[in-house]
Amino acid sequence: MSSITESVDVKVNVSIAYNQWTQFESFPRFMDGVDEIRQIDDTHTHWTMSVAGVTREFDATITEQNPDERVAWKSDSGPNHAGVITFHYIDADTTRVTAQMDIDPEGFAENVADKLGILDRKVKGDMERFKTFIEDRHGQETGAWRGDVDHPGQH
Incomplete structure (x- = not known):
């Protein structure tokens, strides 16, 4: 199991950064290797x-x-992974977005990619592309979902 942590400061407020991240169907626009x-x-x-x-x-x-x-998640099938994206207020127009992931590579290709540090670089690139994506939109997220999902065990 590999742990990866990457952060990026984006020049949008916390709500805009968070709202965009809840639009999972937009991820192929900035995540390398995500088809749909x-x-x-x-x-x-x-x-x-x-x-x-x-x-x-x-x-x-x-x-x-x-x-x-x-926003936290875990895989239900396929490669075993879990993670959390956190949003930290820096100032009124800047948010630090941090991705923390635990990935258990599945198969020869993924294990080689992990050992060579390719997975770390991929996540870093994805975070940089998210920064460009949201900043180029001039503070206009593609949508938002503002609901709460409680962590298991919380009431």
Whole structure:
């Protein structure tokens, strides 16, 4: 299992950064290797990815979501992974977006990519592309979902 942490400061306020991140179907526009994400319902997504020449499909569950603070998920099928994206107020027009992920590479290609540091660089690139994507939109997110998903065990 590999742990990856990457942060990027984006020149938009916390709500805009968070709102854009809740638009999972827009991820292929800034995430390398993500071909499609379908939002099944408020807490379930289906992903199609191409990594190292291998296409993978998997389902993921949003395990926690708190507006302007965090979005956490875990995979239900396919490569075992989980993570959280957090949103930190820097000032009125700047937000630090931090991705923390635990990934258990599946298959030879993914294990080689992990050992060579390719997965770390991919996440760093995805975060940089998110920064460009949201900043180039001049503060206009593509949509928003402001609902709460409580972490299991919380009431």
